[in-house]
Amino acid sequence: MEDLLTYSWVLWLALILVFVIVEVATVEFTFLMLALGSVAGLLTAAFGGPFWLQVLVAALVSVLLLFAVRPRMLRALKRGGDPTLSNIEALLGTRAEVILPIVDGAGPRNLGQVKLANGETWTARLLAPEGAGVIESGTTVVVTAIEGSTAVVVPAERNVS
Template structure:
């Protein structure tokens, strides 16, 4: 029994390894958090703390990992790249007016080599040809735009 109490750290290490291998099969990020707790128990056993303290430390470390670390790791792993598809990818982009834009008469803008019909965001505003505009939204096949401030203004 003396040998076991002196080498209890190796039991904790074995438990951590077994939990780590089992995590490779489950991929739920639960068993790896428990393995970290087992490693904390191993450290306290290596220092020479009593078995009760080792169990408390291992349980506390496992609970902390499950409550504090796992949710953020899972969130980061499940979040994919932000994809802008279709007309939505044009919102926020800049274009150049190729035909004057007024509220009563839609004009034209060039964005990425394509010509789009455009109306002003502010219906009282007229935007001259050659002005740089920002696309606020796409309504059907028409871009709703606002002029970008220039250095001369």
């Protein structure tokens, strides 16, 4: 037990190293706060504090940092994000032109094709068939959802956006 107290600084250095390595892999600031708490435990050991005090100081500093500093750091990290929509979110609300007619009803024969404003061609079906019959080529539609590789569309004049 005497050796543990004498070389407790080695334990704190090992914990700091492990926490920093995990933090580099996760980048969520949890293990960074634990590493900083371990630094506080190391400083308590350097000033000759007993091992129970070292653990207590490390735990208190870690908890304080987790609840006081970490949320602010996460907000600051996310603040600089790119606000541009991508993937499916970027396609929702996009206007498209019908290339192959879309037939009202269910089934693979009722799927048509649309060319989106961004130039992509997608298989398309109507959102809720309501007796529209056929949406002819050249008609403007709006993408309301993406289901797999099929764009779910409504005629542009029905869209309220």
